Amino acid sequence: xxxxxxxxxxxxxxxxxxxxxxxxLELSDRExxxxxxxxxxxxxxxxxxxxxxxxxxxxxxxxxxxxxxVTYLLHxxxxxxxxxxxxxxxxxxxxxxxxxxxxxxxxAARGFRIVGLFDSDPSKQGEMLAGLTVRPMDAIxxxxxxxxxxxxxxxxxxxxxQRVADLLVEAGVRSILNFAPVVIxxxxxxxxxxxDLAIELQILSFYQQRREAGTPEFSSSHT
Amino acid sequence: xxxxxxxxxxxxxxxxxxxxxxxxLELSDRExxxxxxxxxxxxxxxxxxxxxxxxxxxxxxxxxxxxxxVTYLLHxxxxxxxxxxxxxxxxxxxxxxxxxxxxxxxxAARGFRIVGLFDSDPSKQGEMLAGLTVRPMDAIxxxxxxxxxxxxxxxxxxxxxQRVADLLVEAGVRSILNFAPVVIxxxxxxxxxxxDLAIELQILSFYQQRREAGTPEFSSSHT
DNA sequence: GTTTGTGAACCACTTCACAGCC
DNA sequence: GGCTGTGAAGTGGTTCACAAAC
Numbered sequence: 001x002x003x004x005x006x007x008x009x010x011x012x013x014x015x016x017x018x019x020x021x022x023x024x025l026e027l028s029d030r031e032x033x034x035x036x037x038x039x040x041x042x043x044x045x046x047x048x049x050x051x052x053x054x055x056x057x058x059x060x061x062x063x064x065x066x067x068x069x070v071t072y073l074l075h076x077x078x079x080x081x082x083x084x085x086x087x088x089x090x091x092x093x094x095x096x097x098x099x100x101x102x103x104x105x106x107x108a109a110r111g112f113r114i115v116g117l118f119d120s121d122p123s124k125q126g127e128m129l130a131g132l133t134v135r136p137m138d139a140i141x142x143x144x145x146x147x148x149x150x151x152x153x154x155x156x157x158x159x160x161x162q163r164v165a166d167l168l169v170e171a172g173v174r175s176i177l178n179f180a181p182v183v184i185x186x187x188x189x190x191x192x193x194x195x196d197l198a199i200e201l202q203i204l205s206f207y208q209q210r211r212e213a214g215t216p217e218f219s220s221s222h223t
Numbered sequence: 224x225x226x227x228x229x230x231x232x233x234x235x236x237x238x239x240x241x242x243x244x245x246x247x248l249e250l251s252d253r254e255x256x257x258x259x260x261x262x263x264x265x266x267x268x269x270x271x272x273x274x275x276x277x278x279x280x281x282x283x284x285x286x287x288x289x290x291x292x293v294t295y296l297l298h299x300x301x302x303x304x305x306x307x308x309x310x311x312x313x314x315x316x317x318x319x320x321x322x323x324x325x326x327x328x329x330x331a332a333r334g335f336r337i338v339g340l341f342d343s344d345p346s347k348q349g350e351m352l353a354g355l356t357v358r359p360m361d362a363i364x365x366x367x368x369x370x371x372x373x374x375x376x377x378x379x380x381x382x383x384x385q386r387v388a389d390l391l392v393e394a395g396v397r398s399i400l401n402f403a404p405v406v407i408x409x410x411x412x413x414x415x416x417x418x419d420l421a422i423e424l425q426i427l428s429f430y431q432q433r434r435e436a437g438t439p440e441f442s443s444s445h446t
Numbered sequence: 447g448t449t450t451g452t453g454a455a456c457c458a459c460t461t462c463a464c465a466g467c468c
Numbered sequence: 469g470g471c472t473g474t475g476a477a478g479t480g481g482t483t484c485a486c487a488a489a490c
Contacts, residue, residue, distance in 0.1 A: 010458070010459070011458085011459095012458075012459055012460090013459090014426060014429050014430075015422075015426055017425070017426075017429065018419070018421070018422040018425040018426065019406070019422070021425070022404065022405075036470090036471065036472090037471075037472070038471085043406065044406060045406040045408070047460085047461075048471095049460075049461055049462070049463095050459090050460065050461080052471090052472060052473065052474085053459090053460080053461090053473080053474080055472090055473090056472085056473055056474070060472085060473070062471075062472050062473080063467085063468065063471080063472075064466070064467040064468050064470080064471050064472045064473080065467070065468035065469080065470050065471050065472080066468065066470085066471070066472085067470095067471065067472080068472090080429065080432075081425050081428055081429050081432065082428040082429055082431060082432025082433075082435075083425065083428060085428075085432065085435075087424070087428050087431070089424065096322075096323040096326045096327055097323050097327065099319075099323070100319040100320050100322070100323035101420070103319045104319055104320065104420065106404055106420060106421045107420070107421060107424065109421070110421040110424065110425065112421070112424050150428070150431060151424060151427050151428070151431075174431060174434065175427035175428070175430065175431050176427075177423050177424065177427060181245065181329055182245075183242070183266065183267060183268040185268070189434070191427050191430045191431065193423050193426060193427060195418055195420070195423060196241070197324070197327065197329060197330070197418070198241070198329045198330060198332070198333040198335070199238075199241040199242070200400050200416050200418060201310070201312065201330065201333065201335050201374060201400065202240070202241040202244070202304050202306065202333065203237060203238055203240075203241065203416060204374050204398035204399075204400060204414050204416060205304055205305040205306060205308075205310050205373070205374070205398070206237050206240065206303065206304050206305055207237075207398065207414045208305060208310070208373060208374075208397060208398050208414065209303075209304070209305025209308065210305075211397065211412070212305075212308075233480070233481070234480090234481095235480080235481060235482090236481090259448085259449065259450090260449075260450070261449080270482085270483075271449095272482075272483055272484070272485095273481095273482065273483080275449090275450060275451065275452085276451080276452080276481095276482080276483090278450095278451090279450085279451055279452070283450085283451070285449075285450050285451080286449080286450075286489080286490065287448080287449050287450040287451080287488070287489040287490050288447080288448045288449050288450075288489065288490035289448080289449070289450085289490065290448090290449065290450080291450090
């Protein structure tokens with residue numbers, strides 16, 4: 001009953017697809033026609049076997065002795081990532097980080113359209129930012145109804161984050177990206193990812209600490 | 224010959240230590256004296272066995288039948304993360320994101336002191352931001368010499384990112400956090416982590432796509 | 447009775463190595 | 469000869485389940 005193209009794709013692979021996607025975009029821009037797993041791996045900063053295995057989860061899109069057709073593969077990866085669909089994004093919290101995200105060109109460049117900015121601070125409501133008016137929290141439901149928010153970004157202080165998550169879920173948002181430095185929980189069926197800036201620094205601090213302590217082999221690349 | 228406390232800590236554990244640290248800080252604020260792995264796990268959003276195994280890599284700091292002493296454990300975790308040392312941070316690129324990071328209170332709150340802001344755009348140089356003057360790129364080496372930059376944050380466009388990484392490494396910086404949406408490479412012995420905002424949205428888009436396509440079981444929590 | 451610390455079983459991901467196809 | 473696709477082996481991480489300690 002499941003439509004034929006339905007394969008199970010490991011999480012680790014999913015998290016690399018966007019990197020391949022970016023590399024393929026660049027190749028496409030440079031009008032490169034085909035690419036080997038070896039060279040794609042180099043661009044993506046991984047090894048070739050991994051690229052081949054990852055891509056094999058999407059299907060057999062390569063040609064032995066030749067490589068992968070850039071245009072075709074780009075299309076398949078972008079379809080797999082759901083980038084052929086419109087994904088309206090809402091940002092909740094327009095402090096430092098929220099405003100920076102609202103103005104960040106990388107989102108638009110990757111096809112993510114920001115449709116709503118929200119903040120609980122009345123002094124920020126009404127303010128224009130990135131071409132949108134900042135609205136109060138209770139407007140989330142309305143915007144969700146009108147524009148269909150696909151992804152909600154939480155950029156409020158830790159103390160408000162869970163409440164905002166609840167509001168988003170309530171409004172029907174099923175994908176959430178949390179920037180607040182706190183663990184939040186969402187019901188089954190809602191995807192949640194987090195970005196915690198201080199945690200990244202702390203992890204770097206750990207390895208630096210280890211190097212200073214003279215424990216060797218503690219070096220590169222922890223992403 | 225290795226000083227006694229030297230255990231090998233799995234990467235996955237390292238990446239969770241900051242979350243335990245945050246939970247412990249909160250418990251400490253609330254003046255909770257001891258905590259069980261069960262309750263700490265709940266706060267950190269992981270399971271109890273994982274907490275116990277993770278903490279056991281640091282040493283046997285718990286008491287059977289009782290739990291972990293919050294103050295003691297907090298101290299051990301923060302020492303392990305190297306948070307007892309000063310870790311001067313430099314931010315390169317003060318566009319939207321870089322300025323937001325410069326003003327982000329979460330860094331200071333976690334003991335990361337920003338000591339330098341740099342930008343290649345002459346029109347930004349001299350500008351004051353978060354109490355610091357924005358300086359040209361070639362001042363990185365000077366600041367590194369004077370203040371000893373522990374961590375460099377790259378918040379420039381993709382096209383400049385590798386060059387900035389090279390400059391930082393050259394100046395002796397051994398920990399780099401890259402926000403530019405591009406793969407950069409650093410020599411052995413330099414830690415590199417990345418945060419890519421568009422990639423996070425794309426991963427969420429993947430799972431949303433899957434749910435819409437009616438593949439069940441594709442739901443919660445991908446961090 | 448409670449809760450840790452940890453071998454052992456399990457699972458996910460990575461890497462190897464090569465057969466199969468161009 | 470070159471490069472993909474993939475079983476098989478290897479590695480690292482998670483979870484189980486229970487003995488040891490309080």
